[in-house]
Amino acid sequence: HFSQKTGFNNDPNGMVYHEGTWHYFWQHNPMKKTMGNQTWGHATSTDLLHWTQHKGALFPYTNGDHYMFSGSGTVDKLNTSGFGKNAIVLFFTNTSVGECIAFSTDGGQSFRRYEDNPIITFDKKDTSGKPFHIGRDPKVIWYAYDQNDTPLNETAAKYGGHWVMLVYDLTEGKENQSGRFYTSVDMKHWEHQSDLPGYFECMEVFELPVDGDAANKRWVVYSGDARYAVGDFDGARFTPEHEGKHRLHYGTYYASQTFDNAPGGRKIQIGWNTSQAAPEAPYAGHHSFPHELTLHAEAKGVRMRANPIKEIKELRAKSHRMDPVKIGPGSPAVLPIQSNTFDLTLEFDPGDSDQVFINIPGTHIRYKTKERIIEHREIPLEVIDGRVRMRVLVDVCLYEIAGNDGRVYVSLPRDYKLPITEIKIEAIGGTATLKHLEVHELMSIWE
Structure with a gap:
């Protein structure tokens, strides 16, 4: 930014x-x-x-x-x-x-x-x-x-x-x-x-x-x-x-x-x-x-x-990916990362879970399956063909979410004092399937 x-x-x-x-x-x-x-x-x-x-x-x-x-x-x-x-x-x-x-x-x-x-x-x-x-x-x-x-x-x-x-x-x-x-x-x-x-x-x-x-x-x-x-x-x-x-x-x-x-x-x-x-x-x-x-x-x-914008790809540095995996209470998907600036793409099948919880130190994203909303401010986000897709840009003290290929766009603050060492995704009240997780660390735009 x-x-x-x-x-x-x-x-x-x-x-x-x-x-x-x-x-x-x-x-x-x-x-x-x-x-x-x-x-x-x-x-x-x-x-x-x-x-x-x-x-x-x-x-x-x-x-x-x-x-x-x-x-x-x-x-x-x-x-x-x-x-x-x-x-x-x-x-x-x-x-x-x-x-x-x-x-x-x-x-x-x-x-x-x-x-x-x-x-x-x-x-x-x-x-x-x-x-x-x-x-x-x-x-x-x-x-x-x-x-x-x-x-x-x-x-x-x-x-x-x-x-x-x-x-x-x-x-x-x-x-x-x-x-x-x-x-x-x-x-x-x-x-x-x-x-x-x-x-x-x-x-x-x-x-x-x-x-x-x-x-x-x-x-x-x-x-x-x-x-x-x-x-x-x-x-x-x-x-x-x-x-x-x-x-x-x-x-x-x-x-x-x-x-x-x-x-x-x-x-x-x-x-x-x-x-x-x-x-x-x-x-x-x-x-x-x-x-x-x-x-x-x-x-x-x-x-x-x-x-x-597509130009953001020019800032990509180190990339991380995770294979598809089932997640449930007590069995989260965890991706280690040491960066507070990155571009994350995520796709999951919410299954019979009540919630899918994406924990990024300094903030979190809680998707409520039955209500089909992102809990923060009750932002509507539908399940489309059995999937929910999110793209999350994290930039130190800010993050932005493009949900379901941009059908909603969310801007929010993050507690930048908390270092990011991992991204944790878990299902609450049932089982979900993480279909895709890809994270690209981003280079700073400042010299």
Whole structure:
């Protein structure tokens, strides 16, 4: 996991891929281990594993600003804004005036504020013609047209698409909170198109193929509380194809974001791990390990999954495996290991057991067979074809679980003061069968 050198972190911000480099920003208080002095921290990577932290990208209390709240990043490939071809453009909430822009034409080494900020104002008395709203956390994407789309105007037709902003909106009060959609052809002038009621802060909107089929795609709207909906989006209005919302992420996970402009259309997500798992460290808060989102057709409809990025294989060092074995009360499977950073894959048939208990010093995972849940916070995890599968990433003071090929994704803290000498798996109240256990020790990303 990436960690900032000092200070407090919360929401991921501005995540974007630009000319071979992944740019990761986050809400950062560089001065204290508590929230406040909200700046945008900045780090870059070429492999999503090894990160270099840079000076902050956006700072408060300059040009009349108060706080630099959350937002997003994108690449203006067609220079629709006039900032420059392939400029990195950041959209953020300036808590004193509204939704704003900063941009970079030097590959993210420096950022300049747009001189006519805000682009959407908090001032109801503003007479400039700019849209008014109360809210935060603008997410901006490029919506490319297909044969079924009607362009916004002649300029959009020339470009073959338009910009979409999805922003958390409180204009009508908290009881009417929603996601608000705006459109633009130049990033500077925005028009309100529609509202999506019942959504919370740090929203996302993106498109994914179902089961990898490029001819069968769906749109996803996702918010900071880790609830999402699947449906159709026409560039102005989102229409869900089901009632209510679904959930993928559990545990100490909040306010995630995906990288814009990722190669191959990948949707790679990082969330704020809200646990204070290492209180002695010079920093507070954590970032989840990058995980890739996919859509799949299931019996109850289309659902999203999350799995650790494939690049993690580059960190593998020593590997351990165990042959299939029956486990029961007093006869656990034990795998010796001397590492506090590893990637574990596990598959078991719960049999007639009441519970399958996975003991990793500093934490444990208890699967309750009859209830079909991971006991911690009652996370649902079904038995599929007689098996339960888990992938567990352990990284000193944190661990993450991808259950049943990513149908649930869990982020939790671990007591890092306890050394790991073995992994013990046992069945309680009956017999289970351990079908597969494989553990790869992982190299540190830090020199």
